[in-house]
Amino acid sequence: MPELPEIEAYRGLAQRALGRRIDAATFGDPRFARGEVSGPRLVRLLRGATLRTVRRHGKLLVFDLDAPPGGPAAGHRLGLRFGMTGSLLVDGEAALARLVFASDRPTTAWDRFVLRFSDGGTLVVRDPRLLGGVELDPDEAALGPDALDITAAQLRHALETSAVAVKTRLMDQRKVAGIGNLIADEVLWRASLAPQRRSSSLTTPDQRRLHHHLRATLDDLLQRGGAHLGDLMPARHPGGRCPRDGTELRHSTVGGRSSWWCPRHQR
DNA sequence: ATTGTGGCCTGCCCGC
């Protein structure tokens, strides 16, 4: 499922779409248009525009739009979210060979948003479950520091100011952007912290360890190519044992999300 | 303001 590493791969792929004139934008499903601006208006606005730059902020992909002087798209941004099952294709090519938990059945039935370029190529958001979406001018300021370059001080601030479970805090995109359920479990497992620990109860060494493992985990997963390639992942099922010490993992809901952790070494 | 809960959405998998 798309978390930070997947969206980072999408960003790389999206570079190929930059500078190409959009002949037509279409929604395969009207529900995929999110935010204030309606799908039809978005479609009108995008016609004739180009994607000038692309960046990733957490799990959000943002394009700066270019348009003819006075064109409706001038100065606007296009935001893409991928939910749990969304993938990006440019000119029919995917960034990742296979998205875990998403079907890889070859079909265009789930093409929820399509940009057709004047050179004949396309940019497609394919999302079976419709949990992603397209939004004009997404509120980037509402997102916390990106998990990939959050500083120790920023993380400490995010943690100290709340009594919710540390896992919930890590997954709160307004506090730290880019961490989803799988990466949260992986990072906490590596940092030896129980997911339900109160965020504000972390000691300075806890915070330091968490910051270190957050960065190290993301580096590993970026290199491996997906959020599902963590060390804990193979054990994340009933009866699964901690890859570090062999203890049977515990399972419960933390912050509304299915969570797996080792009762021996995560405290 | 902060925190918790449920719904959206559909594919997949299990048990009957």
Next chain:
DNA sequence: TGCGGGCAGGCCACAA
């Protein structure tokens, strides 16, 4: 073999 229910979780609306 088909079917129903449970589950997956990013994000958002809403309630307390």
